[in-house]
Amino acid sequence: MGVLKFWVSDTDFSLIAHCLESAYFITVESIVLPTTVYRQDGIVHMERPGEGSVRLMMPWPVPEHGELVLCTGSLMQREKPYLLAVELARGKLVQLRDQISTWQMTGFEVPEDAAKTLSETHHTFAIAACRQDQQEEASVAAMKSISQTVAAMNQFIDAYTGQHLQAVKERTTTKGLPIAVLAELNKVPPEVTAKSLANQLSAARIDFAWCKVEPDEADGERNWETIDERLAWSEAGRLPVMGGPLLDFGPNGMPKRISAWTKDLANMQSFVCDYVESAISRYAGRIRRWEIATNTATGGGLDINEEQRLILTARALELATQIDRDADFFLRVDHPWGDYLARGQHRVSPMQFVDALVRSGIQLRGLTLEYSPNGAEDGDARRDAIEISRLVDHWARFGLPIILSIRMPAESDAHSGQQVDDMIRITKLMSAKSAVVAVECGRLTADASHSGIAFLDEQGEATTLFNQLMKADSAN
Structure with a gap:
């Protein structure tokens, strides 16, 4: 049985306590693992079978967008607790970047305003990632990064679907x-x-x-x-x-x-x-x-x-x-x-x-x-x-x-x-x-x-x- 630990600020915990009931791990192959969650000495512990690297999925309150399921990147087993908000922000940003790259391979052209929004999102996440020794400050920046990433995601989706539908319109009557x-x-x-x-x-x-x-x-x-x-x-x-x-x-x-x-x-x-x-x-x-x-x-x-x-x-x-x-x-x-x-x-x-x-x-x-x-x-x-x-x-x-x-x-x-x-x-x-x-x-x-x-x-x-x-x- 493997255990991953996460630090969550008291402010964030009051907002996400009910969300932790729906948290779970998935493997690299997207296989869902039985997951047990509990809090001990201010640290959130999550248990699952095995000790390999996994990704965490859980609902998270995103300002101006409501509760959304977010996913971290691949997390390895370690003794030091992860900062939960930072890892979720990292996972969402990486997911958006991967999707943009996939679209670009099909001919998607990134609009200037969307590129600017993405750059601002990267800057906010960099603050969160580089200040993890100051946990409260890093969590605040991570929360802002998540909100910016979701807003940027909607902006990119609208741009992509707009270009796709225009291309379809030009090819067919x-x-x-x-x-x-x-x-x-x-x-x-x-x-x-x-x-x-x-x-x-x-x-x-x-x-x-x-x-x-x-x-x-x-x-x-x-x-x-x-x-x-x-x-x-x-x-x-x-x-x-x-x-x-x-x-x-x-x-x-x-x-x-x-x-x-x-x-x-x-x-x-x-x-x-x-x-x-x-x-x-x-x-x-x-x-x-x-x-x-x-x-x-x-x-x-x-x-x-x-x-x-x-x-x-x-x-x-x-x-x-x-x-x-x-x-x-x-x-x-x-x-x-x-x-x-x-x-x-x-x-x-x-x-x-x-x-x-x-x-x-x-x-x-x-x-x-x-x-x-x-x-x-x-x-x-x-x-x-x-x-x-x-x-x-x-x-x-x-x-x-x-x-x-x-x-x-x-x-x-x-x-x-x-x-x-x-x-x-x-x-x-x-x-x-x-x-x-x-x-x-x-x-x-x-x-x-x-x-x-x-x-x-x-x-x-x-x-x-x-x-x-x-x-x-x-x-x-």
Whole structure:
């Protein structure tokens, strides 16, 4: 067991104490390690298996930008404590510089104002790095450096996506963003907005939650009326539809009666396959793309282990491809960073789960990476656009098309813009990724029972998200 020590000022500790609960180490290969964090004699101790060099990832309050997950550089085992703020500042700055270099190799030209901002950021970090013998002063400078680096990052992303979109515009006559924009069709919208929505969206996703199609009080009877209504609206607007996820292994994702069969996997598999067959057979030819399952690696809804979830997912996917050979079947991946492994309650990472499916020879046609910084216990910690870009590059190694599903938390005012700015910036950046075929930007209509920004508010009026996407689309 290896231990790394970090010095944190009392002022900073009061701000980050809750963030330390989500801190974890990753290896050079980005493997998440079980991590234990505690404070002793004013020093933060972090334990993990082994004694090799690792990188620390943790949420950190960034002035003017909110809490963001930051990553240090590679840290070796040593007795002397690291200054936590300085190492996080170093890691973020190096990450930005690496990304700029990668973009420059593709022809990106660094604007003068962005270059000046980066130079100022380097100067601030140099102060923090050179004054580590004066810990308080170094921490203050490091905090400022982190804030400057995040601001510079947004500036560089906007410059890069602007140049990329301009290049695409010059090469093609097609108007609009060069990426498909999806919404979860959770409610049929008013007729007054239906036409403009159909023109703005590239496709819609209709949820096929088993527990809603076959509620417990229905005693096994399935009700497809809601799905039929939403599909009819989409077809009337000539809007392609993605169906699913069909199976949800997370909490409350399955009908309660299924939990009675957790000790009898063969019978459970028959129930699972029956539902999958019914759904796909009913809508064959009308829905060409499906999400077969979600929460497969993390689970939490049924008392079955990771291997059993893998078996059920593989069998459902195999059956689905036999029923509709012309359809594409995706797997929705929750917690795609695999940070849940840090708590030591799981053994299989999301990439290992997908790798097992791919190696089995089953025709998995794509992945939906779910990013849900919703503030809930089961949500993702908030990441910046470059972290998400690196995540997509990591998953692109499978050579499968990727859909990025973003579930931003709703703000107090549905028409405010902070979360929307993040959404638009990420969407534009994803348009430069050849592996990404679409971005799902949230629900179609705001719903009091679900937090998250949407295209329409509860009265059916266009929100800031819808207006900003239209603006970005018309500009290209």
